[in-house]
Amino acid sequence: MRLTAKYEEVALADRNFVVHDLTPEDVSKGVAEGRYLLVDVREPNEVAAEAFPDAAVVALSVFDPKAIPDPQGKQVVFACRSGKRSVTASMMAQADGLAYDKHLAGGILGWKAVGLPTRSGG
16 A cells, blocks of 8 residues: 555654544444444455445545545544544544544454454455
């Protein structure tokens, strides 16, 4: 995965970003209630194999916070495979001036571990 120089610097810098961990159950409920916009930052091949229901996809390898769909009043929650790339995406969005400070702790692995549904293909 190759990030642009600007975002590599941000991801590695010691900044005061705050990223809140949300449980899979909280995220699922928030998406169902229309409070959260789930943004999957996994790569297209990962999403093609298995996807979150109702998630927007903005791969971290080409991540641009401006590519995130308009959340229309919802809070943005980032997700990935295990919860690492989603933290990076949140920090990158915050570095771009966006208040997107939430991620799905445990990623899709945690999501599936508690029995939440996924869908085939992205």
